[in-house]
Amino acid sequence: MSRAFTPKVITANALIEGDVIYLDARDNWTRELSRAELLTDEAHAQLRLVEASQRHAEAVGVYLADVKAGDTGPEPTHFREDFRRTGPSNYFHGKQAER
Amino acid sequence: MYSYSDFDADFVANRNRQFRAQVARRIDGSLTEDEFKPLRLMNGLYLQLHAYMLRVAIPYGTLNSAQMRQLAYIAERWDKGYGHFTTRQNIQYNWPLLSDVPDMLDALAEVEMHAIQTSGNTIRNVTADHFAGAAADEIADPRPVAELLRQWSTDHPEFQFLPRKFKIAVTGSPNDRAVTAAHDLALRIVERDGEIGYAVLIGGGLGRTPMIGKIVNDFVSQEDLLPYVEAVVSVWNLLGRRDNKYKARIKITVHEHGLEEIRALVDQRFEETKAAFNGADLALFETIKPQFAAPDFAKRTVSDFERAYDADPVFRSWADTNLAEHRAEGYAIAQISIKAHGQTPGDATAEQMRVMADIAAEFGHDELRISHEQNVILPHVHKSDLPEIHARLKAHGLATANIGMISDIIACPGMDYCALATARSIPVAEKIATRFDELKIEKDIGDLKIKISGCINACGHHHVGNIGILGLDRAGVETYQITLGGDHTENAALGQRTGPGFGYDEIVPAVERLVEAYLEEREDASETFLETYRRVGMPPFKAALYERDPARVAAE
Numbered sequence: 001m002s003r004a005f006t007p008k009v010i011t012a013n014a015l016i017e018g019d020v021i022y023l024d025a026r027d028n029w030t031r032e033l034s035r036a037e038l039l040t041d042e043a044h045a046q047l048r049l050v051e052a053s054q055r056h057a058e059a060v061g062v063y064l065a066d067v068k069a070g071d072t073g074p075e076p077t078h079f080r081e082d083f084r085r086t087g088p089s090n091y092f093h094g095k096q097a098e099r
Numbered sequence: 100m101y102s103y104s105d106f107d108a109d110f111v112a113n114r115n116r117q118f119r120a121q122v123a124r125r126i127d128g129s130l131t132e133d134e135f136k137p138l139r140l141m142n143g144l145y146l147q148l149h150a151y152m153l154r155v156a157i158p159y160g161t162l163n164s165a166q167m168r169q170l171a172y173i174a175e176r177w178d179k180g181y182g183h184f185t186t187r188q189n190i191q192y193n194w195p196l197l198s199d200v201p202d203m204l205d206a207l208a209e210v211e212m213h214a215i216q217t218s219g220n221t222i223r224n225v226t227a228d229h230f231a232g233a234a235a236d237e238i239a240d241p242r243p244v245a246e247l248l249r250q251w252s253t254d255h256p257e258f259q260f261l262p263r264k265f266k267i268a269v270t271g272s273p274n275d276r277a278v279t280a281a282h283d284l285a286l287r288i289v290e291r292d293g294e295i296g297y298a299v300l301i302g303g304g305l306g307r308t309p310m311i312g313k314i315v316n317d318f319v320s321q322e323d324l325l326p327y328v329e330a331v332v333s334v335w336n337l338l339g340r341r342d343n344k345y346k347a348r349i350k351i352t353v354h355e356h357g358l359e360e361i362r363a364l365v366d367q368r369f370e371e372t373k374a375a376f377n378g379a380d381l382a383l384f385e386t387i388k389p390q391f392a393a394p395d396f397a398k399r400t401v402s403d404f405e406r407a408y409d410a411d412p413v414f415r416s417w418a419d420t421n422l423a424e425h426r427a428e429g430y431a432i433a434q435i436s437i438k439a440h441g442q443t444p445g446d447a448t449a450e451q452m453r454v455m456a457d458i459a460a461e462f463g464h465d466e467l468r469i470s471h472e473q474n475v476i477l478p479h480v481h482k483s484d485l486p487e488i489h490a491r492l493k494a495h496g497l498a499t500a501n502i503g504m505i506s507d508i509i510a511c512p513g514m515d516y517c518a519l520a521t522a523r524s525i526p527v528a529e530k531i532a533t534r535f536d537e538l539k540i541e542k543d544i545g546d547l548k549i550k551i552s553g554c555i556n557a558c559g560h561h562h563v564g565n566i567g568i569l570g571l572d573r574a575g576v577e578t579y580q581i582t583l584g585g586d587h588t589e590n591a592a593l594g595q596r597t598g599p600g601f602g603y604d605e606i607v608p609a610v611e612r613l614v615e616a617y618l619e620e621r622e623d624a625s626e627t628f629l630e631t632y633r634r635v636g637m638p639p640f641k642a643a644l645y646e647r648d649p650a651r652v653a654a655e
Contacts, residue, residue, distance in 0.1 A: 015125075017196055056128070060146055079572075079576075083148065090515055
């Protein structure tokens with residue numbers, strides 16, 4: 001039996017600012033993980049990755065990140081993605097300061 | 100200090116113009132990231148976890164006050180008002196916009212600075228003893244030869260696409276303050292029969308396969324130096340493993356081929372490189388040397404220093420830990436700790452940079468140094484000015500008296516910034532420093548180097564920390580491995596792993612238990628942590644870590 005597919009989101013860094021961005025269901029880049037499109041089907045996720053990777057004038061380093069469904073949208077499953085959606089822990093800089 | 104020639108200024112200006120056009124083409128979509136990445140890396144621009152990062156070279160760690168002020172200006176104008184000094188004597192800006200970087204590079208060029216070859220598979224910023232030109236124990240100032248190497252390696256046509264990065268360090272003193280044995284190539288200035296020459300080490304490095312550098316030649320004369328170094332890099336350039344980036348550094352080449360074979364190949368290649376050098380390098384060296392001439396040291400009484408030392412315990416404490424012996428009478432080397440307890444190691448605000456620049460201009464012969472230990476040095480200050488200098492530093496949070504002590508921690512940016520990191524380092528450093536400040540036993544502990552890396556690439560030099568801490572990702576959890584007995588000096592040694600790692604909340608109590616064990620085991624207060632470790636070995640420390648008060652493992 002094949003392993004269950006871990007849900008994903010498309011993420012990258014924005015070309016100009018370099019900050020973390022996620023792809024939403026309307027094909028827009030969002031700065032909020034909670035607004036990202038939750039990809040629960042592997043084939044669909046791969047298709048979305050191909051599409052997003054072609055947007056090289058907007059995004060850098062596009063990849064699929066593991067997430068889980070939460071009450072307010074996708075939630076990280078790994079601490080690295082948690083830091084990416086938050087910002088550094090030594091200063092109140094980055095995304096946490098922009099909310 | 101070295102001043103740019105017209106050639107240098109034109110070279111940097113041209114490179115900046117090229118890069119400005121490359122950035123424009125990236126932004127308008129004509130260049131893909133795959134095409135742009137090698138270009139941005141050649142100019143020090145990384146993409147990290149939350150933003151771009153610009154790494155600016157501070158050649159051999161030397162700055163004047165105008166340069167430091169410009170670094171402050173750049174931090175405020177294009178970043179978030181601070182900069183991060185690194186273990187390779189660079190400064191990193193963590194938040195630049197891609198579109199602003201060309202302006203930042205132009206601003207750097209105004210003060211004869213750049214970010215060229217601070218990344219990529221090239222010869223990187225040449226580092227040197229941060230006490231260069233000031234230390235009492237120095238044979239010769241390492242900066243002229245470091246500058247010669249900088250000019251030789253910058254845009255060297257043969258060495259722009261090396262198997263991997265190549266790091267060079269130089270010390271002019273037998274007391275190694277530049278961690279030379281952990282570099283791909285190191286020069287140690289030596290004197291033989293009255294002649295100044297260089298002992299050449301190769302194959303040192305930390306990272307996933309740590310190695311101590313080996314002496315490939317114990318005396319290379321000044322006239323043979325550049326051809327010899329060129330022969331070393333050239334031999335490695337051909338032999339280095341381009342098939343596997345984890346085996347590409349020269350330390351692996353030396354390990355796989357053996358020092359003898361490498362030495363023979365270098366000697367053979369040297370015949371060719373030597374013939375190709377026409378003496379222009381020596382003429383250039385002669386024009387570089389006088390630019391590093393010592394300042395005119397003043398002859399004044401040190402009574403103001405002595406009065407303050409006797410009267411002010413805070414000043415005394417700072418003087419005891421943060422001053423080092425200067426070669427000129429009445430002078431001292433003052434080390435400014437960028438490690439206030441609980442703060443990010445190596446970070447200075449723009450305001451702090453200006454304060455340090457002003458002090459250097461007014462009292463320090465206009466010189467500043469950045470140490471690989473992420474502190475700032477005033478290399479030439481007269482002792483009578485130290486009470487005033489200390490007062491100004493204190494007013495700006497720069498008078499922490501902890502150089503060489505448990506809170507003077509090297510920490511890489513770790514997962515708070517770095518895309519390669521597997522765990523955080525900065526908050527671990529902050530918590531250790533805060534904890535030992537609370538315990539008020541820092542002075543009693545004495546010399547103890549803690550070095551923390553957030554991944555096996557070891558930018559935080561954990562292998563050569565007396566206590567080394569390595570942050571890893573173990574099944575999705577931040578885990579910290581401890582090594583003991585590392586030494587970054589001329590007696591360089593790699594630390595030994597204690598055993599299983601500790602969780603993020605367990606690592607500070609673990610360090611505390613190690614220190615308790617040291618305090619119990621040491622013969623007297625003059626025996627350092629490293630000396631005690633060498634005498635008693637691992638067992639008491641292991642027992643303290645894994646057998647003592649298991650309940651406290653989960654504390655905090």
